[in-house]
Amino acid sequence: MSEPPAKRPREAEAEHHVVPVTLISGFLGAGKTSLLKHLLENKAGLLIGVIVNDVAAVNIDKALVSSKAAGEGGFSKQEDLIELANGCACCSLGEEFLQSIGTMMRSAERRNMQWDHIVVESSGVAEPREIRDNFKNAQLTMPEDLHGTRLDTLVTVVDASTFLAEFEKRNRIKERQDLGADGYSEDNTRQVVDLMCEQVECSDVVLLNKLDLAPEAELALLKETIGSLNPHAKLLDSTRGAVEPTSILGAAKGQGVSKLDSDGEMRRIVTHLHEHGHHDHGHAAATGPAPSHGHAEHGHAEHGHDAATCTDKSHDHAHAGGGGGGGGEVLVHGHHEQHGHHDHGHASGGHKQSREALRFGITSFCYSRRRPFHPHRLMAVIRQLPVRREALALSEALATKAPGATAAADGGGAGADAAAAPAAVAEGAEERSPMQALIRSKGFVWLSNSHSQIFYWQLAGKHFELTQYATWWAVVGEEDWPEDAEEQADLKKDFAGEFGDRRQEMVFIGVAMDVKKITALFDECLLTDAELDVYRQHWADGGAAA
Numbered sequence: 289m290s291e292p293p294a295k296r297p298r299e300a301e302a303e304h305h306v307v308p309v310t311l312i313s314g315f316l317g318a319g320k321t322s323l324l325k326h327l328l329e330n331k332a333g334l335l336i337g338v339i340v341n342d343v344a345a346v347n348i349d350k351a352l353v354s355s356k357a358a359g360e361g362g363f364s365k366q367e368d369l370i371e372l373a374n375g376c377a378c379c380s381l382g383e384e385f386l387q388s389i390g391t392m393m394r395s396a397e398r399r400n401m402q403w404d405h406i407v408v409e410s411s412g413v414a415e416p417r418e419i420r421d422n423f424k425n426a427q428l429t430m431p432e433d434l435h436g437t438r439l440d441t442l443v444t445v446v447d448a449s450t451f452l453a454e455f456e457k458r459n460r461i462k463e464r465q466d467l468g469a470d471g472y473s474e475d476n477t478r479q480v481v482d483l484m485c486e487q488v489e490c491s492d493v494v495l496l497n498k499l500d501l502a503p504e505a506e507l508a509l510l511k512e513t514i515g516s517l518n519p520h521a522k523l524l525d526s527t528r529g530a531v532e533p534t535s536i537l538g539a540a541k542g543q544g545v546s547k548l549d550s551d552g553e554m555r556r557i558v559t560h561l562h563e564h565g566h567h568d569h570g571h572a573a574a575t576g577p578a579p580s581h582g583h584a585e586h587g588h589a590e591h592g593h594d595a596a597t598c599t600d601k602s603h604d605h606a607h608a609g610g611g612g613g614g615g616g617e618v619l620v621h622g623h624h625e626q627h628g629h630h631d632h633g634h635a636s637g638g639h640k641q642s643r644e645a646l647r648f649g650i651t652s653f654c655y656s657r658r659r660p661f662h663p664h665r666l667m668a669v670i671r672q673l674p675v676r677r678e679a680l681a682l683s684e685a686l687a688t689k690a691p692g693a694t695a696a697a698d699g700g701g702a703g704a705d706a707a708a709a710p711a712a713v714a715e716g717a718e719e720r721s722p723m724q725a726l727i728r729s730k731g732f733v734w735l736s737n738s739h740s741q742i743f744y745w746q747l748a749g750k751h752f753e754l755t756q757y758a759t760w761w762a763v764v765g766e767e768d769w770p771e772d773a774e775e776q777a778d779l780k781k782d783f784a785g786e787f788g789d790r791r792q793e794m795v796f797i798g799v800a801m802d803v804k805k806i807t808a809l810f811d812e813c814l815l816t817d818a819e820l821d822v823y824r825q826h827w828a829d830g831g832a833a834a
């Protein structure tokens with residue numbers, strides 16, 4: 289009697305196989321299409337479905353990719369390459385994109401084959417965070433389209449030859465007509481630097497492309513900057529996207545930033561500072577328990593709230609400072625003396641922050657306090673931010689001799705050419721606020737004029753915003769809490785003392801920062817004991833006008 293026919297391998301695998309989706313983001317012209325072409329030319333038998341999203345009227349990327357891939361025996365069917373012709377630049381890949389994943393999966397099923405990977409090239413002004421969040425939501429709202437897939441790896445391509453200069457400009461996306469962003473982004477007043485920061489921060493792999501055009505000194509500063517913006521990403525060097533495909537495709541194994549939500553990302557940074565940072569307790573000593581380290585990370589994107597009421601403030605570390613005092617802590621990362629070498633060893637590979645990589649003195653620290661800021665005093669600190677300066681900390685670092693840098697290490701690039709400090713640095717160096725050293729800052733702020741609202745603080749280059757963000761969990765009714773017990777437990781970890789999860793939690797990244805001085809500036813904004821008594825009384829009385 290003959291055996292029943294064995295399942296064909298593809299069929300058997302299909303029962304368990306989840307197709308990893310790799311998303312390629314990166315600013316306009318950074319080299320996304322070049323990377324995609326390289327992947328397709330070197331795919332070594334892998335079956336790769338491709339979705340491209342171009343903002344131009346004629347989808348140039350599709351034409352480039354398809355002609356290239358066809359020449360290499362690439363696409364056998366039209367469905368192997370899906371073009372999102374109406375790709376919306378400003379609001380990122382939407383429903384059409386999610387549906388196209390379903391189309392691609394069904395086309396494979398019809399042909400009794402199975403993708404090894406799906407690769408998506410997003411438009412240059414797309415926001416990976418929004419794409420990630422849309423994908424997560426769509427797993428609930430349109431599961432049939434995403435069945436058998438998972439968003440796996442977020443890759444950001446950076447133009448290594450222009451990133452630093454762009455970082456310090458004050459351009460809005462809609463002003464970048466030279467890059468073809470006009471017709472689709474008339475309402476997009478978002479700052480370019482903001483978007484560039486997000487693209488780097490929300491990624492598992494950062495590809496530093498156009499290496500052939502980047503001066504060596506600039507490259508060192510760029511690596512240090514990117515490493516500070518996202519210490520979890522794997523950094524890869526490339527020219528014309530030439531990298532080993534396996535270092536890109538599905539590289540995060542689903543354990544990277546795609547698992548997180550925005551708060552999870554923030555939590556990951558803070559946890560990172562806890563685990564790798566130097567603890568420098570502020571003057572108001574912590575009275576609560578020591579921070580708990582190493583909690584598992586959980587994304588909490590879906591609580592069933594709508595955007596307006598979403599209060600997902602889950603942070604998986606318990607800060608010191610219980611009892612409602614101003615107690616808190618400052619965690620510093622990246623000091624030469626303390627952290628010359630370490631390998632972060634994260635899921636997607638991590639990267640080494642070597643002594644050489646820290647020669648520009650870019651460090652980060654986390655400021656955590658359990659007391660509200662007085663808005664007027666905070667305003668005085670905001671006025672000291674480097675938002676109006678011509679030369680910001682990064683360009684100064686490049687123009688002046690970097691701490692610990694040797695002439696050889698500086699190479700013959702821009703750093704060597706501009707050895708003399710620019711006039712703007714020399715003049716008034718004494719009065720310079722310690723805030724001028726910042727290049728990036730973000731976090732949650734508690735202001736004394738609101739007992740319920742979290743404010744989101746963010747500085748990117750010359751761009752600063754303090755915006756209403758969400759509601760503290762302390763004022764969210766039980767019925768609106770997530771049902772999942774683990775999520776609830778995570779949220780509870782942020783609670784301490786009488787004010788629940790209300791707190792200051794800000795991350796600062798800068799060049800040669802004076803952490804003590806910056807910390808002191810913010811500590812001076814905290815309510816005094818007497819003011820705190822008034823605050824307590826005021827809100828106990830229901831917040832009636834004083």
Ligand SMILES: Nc1nc2c(ncn2[C@@H]2O[C@H](COP(=O)(O)OP(=O)(O)OP(=O)(O)O)[C@@H](O)[C@H]2O)c(=O)[nH]1
Nearest residue numbers: 315316317318319320321322412497498499527528
């Ligand atoms: N010199 C140099 N040129 C590059 C490199 N990578 C890409 N280019 C060129 O830069 C231009 C833009 O590259 P693309 O790969 O189309 O960039 P993109 O990010 O897909 O661009 P958009 O789709 O417009 O956002 C093209 O002219 C490429 O040939 C590189 O490493 N070195």
